[in-house]
Structure formats: structure tokens, C-alpha cells
Amino acid sequence: MIPAQFDYLAPSTVEEALAALAQHGDEAKILAGGQSLLPVLRMRLNAPEMVIDLGKITSLRGVRDDGDAIVVGAMTQHSVVGSDPLVAEHAALVSKAVEHLADVQIRHRGTFGGALAHADPAGDLGAPALALGAQFVIQGPGGTRTVPAEEFFVDLFETAIGEDEILTEVRLPKHTGWGAHYEKFVRVAHQWPIVAVAAAVRVDGGSIAEARVGLTNMGNTPVRAHAVEQALVGQPATPDGVRDAAARAAEGTNPPSDLNGDADYRRHLATVLTRRAVLTAAGATG
Numbered sequence: 001m002i003p004a005q006f007d008y009l010a011p012s013t014v015e016e017a018l019a020a021l022a023q024h025g026d027e028a029k030i031l032a033g034g035q036s037l038l039p040v041l042r043m044r045l046n047a048p049e050m051v052i053d054l055g056k057i058t059s060l061r062g063v064r065d066d067g068d069a070i071v072v073g074a075m076t077q078h079s080v081v082g083s084d085p086l087v088a089e090h091a092a093l094v095s096k097a098v099e100h101l102a103d104v105q106i107r108h109r110g111t112f113g114g115a116l117a118h119a120d121p122a123g124d125l126g127a128p129a130l131a132l133g134a135q136f137v138i139q140g141p142g143g144t145r146t147v148p149a150e151e152f153f154v155d156l157f158e159t160a161i162g163e164d165e166i167l168t169e170v171r172l173p174k175h176t177g178w179g180a181h182y183e184k185f186v187r188v189a190h191q192w193p194i195v196a197v198a199a200a201v202r203v204d205g206g207s208i209a210e211a212r213v214g215l216t217n218m219g220n221t222p223v224r225a226h227a228v229e230q231a232l233v234g235q236p237a238t239p240d241g242v243r244d245a246a247a248r249a250a251e252g253t254n255p256p257s258d259l260n261g262d263a264d265y266r267r268h269l270a271t272v273l274t275r276r277a278v279l280t281a282a283g284a285t286g
């Protein structure tokens with residue numbers, strides 16, 4: 001289908017974009033890479049009067065080192081994030097997740113901030129961002145505020161970004177030297193996961209000293225597997241050491257049932273994928 005008619009604006013600064021948002025209110029929609037928004041417009045699930053394209057705002061693009069965090073501009077394409085050496089060294093979990101996100105064309109157009117702002121519970125970036133303790137920098141008419149990942153994902157397709165605000169960058173606390181793996185289960189290549197697990201671990205002397213685990217598509221928002229993280233600490237980085245902790249992956253989750261699998265199947269998947277993700281992140285096999 002062809003989208004309903006809309007006006008189009010391509011500002012060159014965040015301030016201009018915010019002014020346009022303020023002027024048009026809930027009749028306006030932000031456009032990033034368009035990989036989720038354009039299908040929505042084409043299906044006429046949304047018909048904004050004004051589309052504000054962030055594509056010309058160069059300050060929103062790129063990756064930089066900011067001391068204890070790697071900062072990713074909201075308009076940085078997935079392909080750039082996935083090949084960035086700073087992200088690979090200090091936030092490897094994100095690089096691993098981007099490798100499995102959609103196909104080359106979508107990774108070329110889609111953006112880091114767009115995917116996180118879209119907040120699809122099956123999106124591949126939410127669980128790594130949550131597991132690493134990402135901070136979301138949001139700019140609005142009243143200035144800039146920083147929101148922790150636990151408060152950013154509010155509900156299905158809903159985040160802490162207000163209607164008059166723009167996500168400008170995401171700060172990823174450095175996890176240098178940690179092993180990382182994103183284990184994604186799909187029926188069809190290049191698709192959203194039925195369930196996926198993001199795991200980062202710090203191994204010391206053959207045992208797991210610290211662990212951070214996030215789950216994709218196990219609820220309306222990305223879920224942090226705190227029970228698994230706690231149970232992993234002090235365990236040997238071996239299949240026997242990890243098995244019992246991974247069995248707790250579904251605790252506190254509320255997975256959906258759909259054509260790809262029911263909730264019980266997803267709970268089972270979460271435990272299997274968590275074991276694989278943690279073992280691979282720890283450099284072990286099993």
C-alpha cells in the first residue's frame with residue numbers, strides 16, 4: 001500500500017527537529033532509517049501529518065570513546081556499529097547482536113537509536129543494551145536527560161522518550177575484557193528471534209566472576225535474567241558449572257504465545273539458549 005499523504009521536513013540540527021516536533025505535536029513522527037516506520041506508514045497503521053527526517057543531522061552519527069563509556073549516536077547505522085573497533089573492544093555484546101540483526105540492506109539503513117526507540121520486544125538490541133547497563137540520552141524542549149536501560153523500556157513498543165523528545169545517543173559502559181555472545185533462535189534466516197539471549201561474562205581463573213544476561217522476546221520489554229547472573233557467580237566456566245544457573249533463565253519472564261511458539265516453548269528455549277550463550281561467552285564449549 002502507499003502511505004497516506006504527509007509533509008516532510010529534514011532539519012540539520014537537533015534543535016530544529018525539536019522545534020518542528022513542538023509545532024506539530026502528536027501529528028508528527030520522527031524518521032530515522034525508516035526500516036520499521038515505513039512499513040507502518042505503508043500499512044497505514046499510522047498516518048502522521050508531518051515526518052521529521054533526522055538523516056541530515058550529522059551530530060547524531062558516529063561512535064566515540066568517552067572515558068568509561070562508548071557513546072553511539074542515535075543515527076549511527078547498524079552496519080557502522082557492527083564494524084566499529086571501539087564497540088568490538090569495549091561492548092562486544094553489541095557487536096555480536098548486530099551481526100545477527102536482519103540482513104545487510106536493513107543493517108545499512110536501520111539505525112541504533114531507531115531500533116531501540118522502536119522498542120520491538122523481538123528487536124535484537126534491547127537485551128544487550130539492558131545487560132550492559134546502557135544509558136539513554138534524550139533531548140527535549142527542557143534540555144537533556146539520561147535514562148538508565150531499566151527505565152527506558154516501558155512496555156510493548158513504548159519507551160521513556162516523550163512525544164516532544166528525541167533520543168540523541170546511547171552510552172554503553174565499557175566491559176573491556178569480558179567475553180560476550182548473542183544466541184539467537186530463528187525459524188527463517190535474517191528474521192526477528194523467537195527468543196534470543198545476550199550474555200557477557202568476566203572469567204577469572206577458570207570461574208565466572210561476573211555475569212550479565214539479557215533476554216529478547218521473553219516479555220513486553222527486554223528482560224534482565226538476574227537469577228541466572230547471581231547463580232553464575234563463582235561457578236566454573238564449564239557445562240556442568242553453567243547448567244543449573246541457566247535453568248533459571250525463565251524466572252520472572254512473561255513470554256508471548258504466537259505462531260512461532262507458545263510461552264512454555266519459549267521458556268524452555270530461554271534455558272537452552274542461555275546455557276549456550278554463557279558457555280560461548282566464557283570461551284567454553286558444550
Ligand SMILES: Cc1cc2nc3c(=O)[nH]c(=O)nc-3n(C[C@H](O)[C@H](O)[C@H](O)COP(=O)(O)OP(=O)(O)OC[C@H]3O[C@@H](n4cnc5c(N)ncnc54)[C@H](O)[C@@H]3O)c2cc1C
Binds near residue numbers: 115118161193
Ligand atoms: C524485513 C525486516 C527484518 C528485520 N529484522 C530485524 C531483526 O532481525 N532484528 C532487529 O532487531 N530488527 C530487525 N528489523 C528492524 C530494524 O532493526 C530497524 O532498523 C529498526 O527497528 C528501526 O530502526 P530505523 O532506524 O529504521 O528506525 P525508523 O523505522 O525510522 O523508526 C522506528 C521508530 O522509532 C522512532 N525513532 C527513530 N529514531 C528516533 C530517535 N532518535 N528519537 C526518537 N524516536 C525515534 C520513529 O519515530 C519510529 O517510531 C527488521 C526490519 C525489517 C524491515
